[in-house]
Amino acid sequence: MKILYLGDVVGRAGRSAVTEWLPKLRAQWGLDFVVVNGENATNGAGLSPDHAKGILLAGADCITLGDHAFDQRDMLSYINKEPRIVRPINFAKSAPGAGSRVFEATRGRKVLVAQVLGQVFMKRAFDDPFSAIDLVLKKHPRGGLVQASLVDIHCEATSEKMGMGHYCDGRASVVVGSHTHVPTGDAQVMPGGTAFQADAGMCGNYDSVIGMDKEEPLRRFVTGMGKGRFQPCTNDGTVSGLYVETDDKTGKATRVTHVRQGGRLIPAGPAPIDAV
């Protein structure tokens, strides 16, 4: 199966990049299943129902969220109406929606998607992500009723993300990190056949500070004195993520590569797949 995961969509720049690139990538690469992280799509904080619809219409089969899952209040009710949106399993016991779900990919194949929040350097104390994901993977072994499984580990520390990758190695098809908005260069298939990258990077404008217009963050870093609000960039977005091929019988990843298209960032080194 050909799976594409796109990292945190940030503001209008990210949304426009996804709208422009995802339909082309989906068609030209013959993608079977697409997951997009939408936690910053609406004004940099959360996801509105309208913006969720736009991402799904562009070609996402599933949208994952993150610590900003419910920054847009409408999501508190909308997530119960739209089963293609998955929030972190361990967000809060009372959170609406689901933290994992089995989806249908092309030709009736099944894909498990789960998202979990890490604990290191996060603003809030979330429940243990390892025992949470353990339960889900035991219930849905890859190569069983689900042909592939993807875990979105949403947190700050690359060490915790790598830990999650190894914890799920041999059990999930893909473990991919989100939240930091900066792609890491460690795409690999782990020994047990789990594709991994510590962070997929954001879909947004990279001439920024993690997707926000750089003036205000710089002012705060340099002077410690804020003057305004953070504003997400509105144009020149790059899509960034992870492309994975998996074996339907075993659920193992057979190929993984980092993807980035559009905006000011040109692919570093050889294009991951034939350039669109």
Ligand SMILES: [Fe+2]
């Ligand atoms: Fe986040």
Ligand SMILES: [Fe+2]
């Ligand atoms: Fe984010």
